[in-house]
Amino acid sequence: MMGNKRAFLIVGNRAVTGKLNLNDLPGSAGRMDIMCRCIASALFLSHDVRRDVEVYLLLLGPPDPPKAVRVVGGKVRYMAPDERNIGGILSKALTVKVDKGWKQSTPGVYVARKSLEELLDELIKKYEVYYLREDGKDIRDVGFGENSLFILGDHIGVREDMEIVIEERCREIISIPTRKLQADHCIVIVHYELDRKQREGV
Numbered sequence: 001m002m003g004n005k006r007a008f009l010i011v012g013n014r015a016v017t018g019k020l021n022l023n024d025l026p027g028s029a030g031r032m033d034i035m036c037r038c039i040a041s042a043l044f045l046s047h048d049v050r051r052d053v054e055v056y057l058l059l060l061g062p063p064d065p066p067k068a069v070r071v072v073g074g075k076v077r078y079m080a081p082d083e084r085n086i087g088g089i090l091s092k093a094l095t096v097k098v099d100k101g102w103k104q105s106t107p108g109v110y111v112a113r114k115s116l117e118e119l120l121d122e123l124i125k126k127y128e129v130y131y132l133r134e135d136g137k138d139i140r141d142v143g144f145g146e147n148s149l150f151i152l153g154d155h156i157g158v159r160e161d162m163e164i165v166i167e168e169r170c171r172e173i174i175s176i177p178t179r180k181l182q183a184d185h186c187i188v189i190v191h192y193e194l195d196r197k198q199r200e201g202v
């Protein structure tokens with residue numbers, strides 16, 4: 001059976017957890033440009049949105065880490081695929097007073113105080129978890145279940161202590177041969193590979 005629902009979790013090692021300077025997403029916002037591109041790649045088709053996709057960001061930068069953001073493709077409104085627009089929506093989410101439960105900031109966008117462990121323990125109830133790393137099993141050799149969550153790092157990757165948390169909970173480490181890619185490009189390729197498998201009924 002092939003995946004019906006997909007989710008992506010991107011670790012933002014330095015991505016800020018307060019209001020963003022939209023003129024400086026790559027700098028003072030701690031590479032929030034990567035987070036914005038990952039959301040765009042995960043959710044947007046040409047003139048359409050993937051309604052069966054969720055994106056989770058784990059933001060670990062100052063001033064108030066950790067924060068998790070959840071963007072639900074089927075519910076999101078007023079979002080365009082450009083970094084500035086998505087950055088504005090994230091900035092609003094990051095001014096919400098957070099606790100452990102998800103709070104909606106704008107339609108389809110939620111924020112909570114969650115560590116990687118807490119977030120993954122929640123997500124493994126809904127998804128089979130796959131960790132994307134260069135040395136993993138070729139994505140073409142993996143049989144995916146109904147609902148799959150893919151974890152990716154940002155420009156820094158994923159810290160070793162976090163890898164342990166992920167490896168304890170993931171079904172497989174998977175790779176996209178044969179080069180190290182940017183996280184948002186990986187997301188496009190994951191969609192491509194799963195869309196093909198879905199079309200072929202694999």
Ligand SMILES: C[S@@+](CC[C@H](N)C(=O)[O-])C[C@H]1O[C@@H](n2cnc3c(N)ncnc32)[C@H](O)[C@@H]1O
Binds near residue numbers: 156
């Ligand atoms: C720009 S890369 C990380 C670079 C970082 N300096 C490192 O060496 O881990 C961003 C993320 O994309 C994913 N990634 C990049 N290339 C990949 C590949 N060929 N196969 C699987 N995942 C990949 C990984 O999750 C990685 O953490």
